[in-house]
Amino acid sequence: MSELLLQRLERPAGGAVDKNGAHMNRQLYDIIRQEILAGTLVAGSKLPASRMLAKEVGVSRNTVLYAYEQLLAEGYVTASTGSGTFVSHSFPDHSALHHGKAQSGTTPVPAVQQNPNRFTLSRRGQHLVSHASASDRQWGAFVAGVPDVSLFPHAVWARLLNKVWRAPRPELLTYAHNGGYLPLKRVLAEHLRLVRSVRCEPDQIILTTGIHQAIDLIGRLLADPGDKAWMEDPGYWGTRSLLTNAGIETLPVPVDQEGIAPDAAMLQDPPRFIFVTPSHQYPLGMVMSLPRRRMLLEYARQRGAWLVEDDYDSEFRFEGRPLASLQGLDEHDRVIYMGTFSKTLFPGLRMGFMVLPKPLAPHFATAQSELFREGQLVQQAxxxxxxxxxxxxxHIRRMRQRYAQRQGLLREAIATRFGADWPTSTHEAGLHMVMHLPAGTDDLGISMAARTQGLSARPLSRYYSDTSTPQQGLLLGYACVPEETIGPAFHKLAEVIEPALEHLARTQRPRPVLGAATINREAWSGA
Known part of the structure; x- marks a missing residue:
């Protein structure tokens, strides 16, 4: 296999294999995958050990590990500890397909004619699957965005659930309507008013199965195919996937220390939507400044854009009071506010909400019932x-204290291993932090290598749409990691990070972390 890879890997000027480019990860994956699909690598055949293949081809071991892990995740190969990596038996025998005979046994028939397009996805489906970022790991060190579900007050919830189930009203056991259970919308409106300064009445709230459903409804009801949406870059991959799949063009907008920062040229072409995470930018963690919020609201008012505020984890702010929502500053009904109980309670609950301008709310309630036939009224009660x-x-107060403690322990572990001045994201809030890495570091390879150690460390570069200016780093979730395991788990992760940094130092001078974008303040009002 090493000879095949050496022949097909793209080489820069000079003839040597480019050992450092991030595209090498994908090249290896693509070549091996193509050989499996072509039948050259038959089912059951063993792939070379990652360390040996890396040496023979002349790339880092992390690069090979990435290719193997991606093939494993997609089912092209299987792996057995101590035995190696093998081509999966779940794939058809391609040689038999290409040389198969018709039922008469005499005339060869091309496979595509035997059963044309049998398993072909649509172009939209292919794009969705090929760009999927949802992880199969949702617990443990250092899974980002997942709360500690083991500390949820199960006994209290069970008592309340039993209370409802002892004499359930018939209307709780049928389909939901009008945007969900009214008593929950009432208490939620009061909670949001007190904690997040959200201004709303119960009938402005639509209860959803989470932020993904909220985004889906927004795209269906307020946009047509070809409309544009600004997205923070880096930003949440789930939003990008949903909008793209709905035919909405997503435009990456850089962020600086004050939040989303479109340049003067972008401001001249207003979008249909502006998606933001103002209270805790995802994933970098900065808080949108008050002047930036006011400029954004005025721009949306002037240009008729919808501001979509994703307030995904604002309850977990460790210093001072939680900041007021963007929606609470809106005087012209241009903000749609989204929230979730996945971070505060547990993801499996699958419950979130959106707060809409009054004229929109009944239309969203109707569309939700028409498209999804909602239920979960018992859970809502x-x-x-x-x-x-x-x-x-x-529960939120208790978990806020625990998460702050765990974040502190993780920062201490980073400082102990890499120095107190190692760059990390802000520490004021959230369920995750970012450990920045020098520009040029193979954070994707580190992430894949970490998986082999039973660890999760999402690569920051994968959160960028604009691949020409990504920063490298690792998203490290600490909320679902017990205090006593944070130090040992990070020690294991450091054993993966350090070889990648040493490889970078040997092959090129590390470049500084890319600077944040700046904004032309005058352009907002003049656009």
């Missing part, structure tokens, strides 16, 4: 009592 009895606020 339990959650209403959970909030009303004060358990929700108590």
């Amino acid at each position: 339990v959650l209403a009592e959970f909030i009303e009895e004060g358990h929700y606020a108590t």
Whole structure:
């Protein structure tokens, strides 16, 4: 296989294999995958050990590990600890397909004619699957964005659930309508008013199965194919996937220390939507400044754009009071506010909400019932009592203290291993932090190598749409990692990070982390 790879890997001027480019990861994956699909690598055949193949081809071992891990995740290969990596038996025998005979047994028939397009996805489906970023790991060190579900007050929830189930009203056991359970919307409106300065009435709230459903409804009801949406770059991959799949053009907009920062040229071409995470930018962590918020609101008012505020984890702010929402500053009904209980309670609950301008809310309620035939009214009734009895606020206070402690332990582990001045994201809030890496570091290779150690470390570069200016780093979630395991787990991760940094130092001078974008303040009002 090494000879094949050496022949097909792209080489820069001079003839040597480019050992450092991030595209080498993908090249290796593509070549091996193509050989499996072509039948050259038959089912059951063993792939070379990653260390040996890296040496023979002349790339880092992390590069090979990435290719193997991606093939494993997509089912092209199987792996057995101590035995190696093998081509999966779940793939058809391609040689038989290409040389198969018709049922008469005499005339060869091309496979595509035997069953044309049998398993072909649409172009939209192919794009969605090939760009998927959802992880199969949702627990442990250092999974980002997942709360510690083991500390959820299960006994309290069970008591309330039993109370509802003892004499369930028939309307709780049928389909939901009008945007969800009214008593929950009432207590939620009061909670949002007190904690997030959100200004709304219960009938402006639509209860959803999470932020993804909220984005889906926004795209379906307020946009036509070809409309444009500004997205923070880096930003949440889920939003980008949903909008792209709906035919909405997503335009990456850089962020600086004050938040989303479109340049003067972008401001001249207003989008249909502006998606932002103002209270805790995802994934970098900065908070949108008040002047930037006011400029954004005025721009949306002047240009008729919709501001979509994703307030995904603002409850977990470790210093001072939580900042007021962008929606609370809006005087012209241009903000759609989204929130979720996945971070505060547990993801499996699958419950979130959106706060809409009054004229939009009934249309969204109708569309939700028409498209999704919502239910979960029993869970909504339990959650209403959970909030009303004060358990929700108590749980958030308790978890805020634990998460702050865990973040501190992770920062301490980074400082101990890499120095107190190692660049990391802000520490004021959230369920994850970013450990920045020197420009040119193979953060994707590190992430894949970490998986082999049972660790999760999402590569920061994968959150950028503009691949010409990505920063390298690792997203490290600490919320679902017990205090006593944070130090040992990071020690294992450091054993993966350090070889990549040494490889970078040997092959090129590390470049500084890319600077943040700047904004032309005058352009907002003059655009």
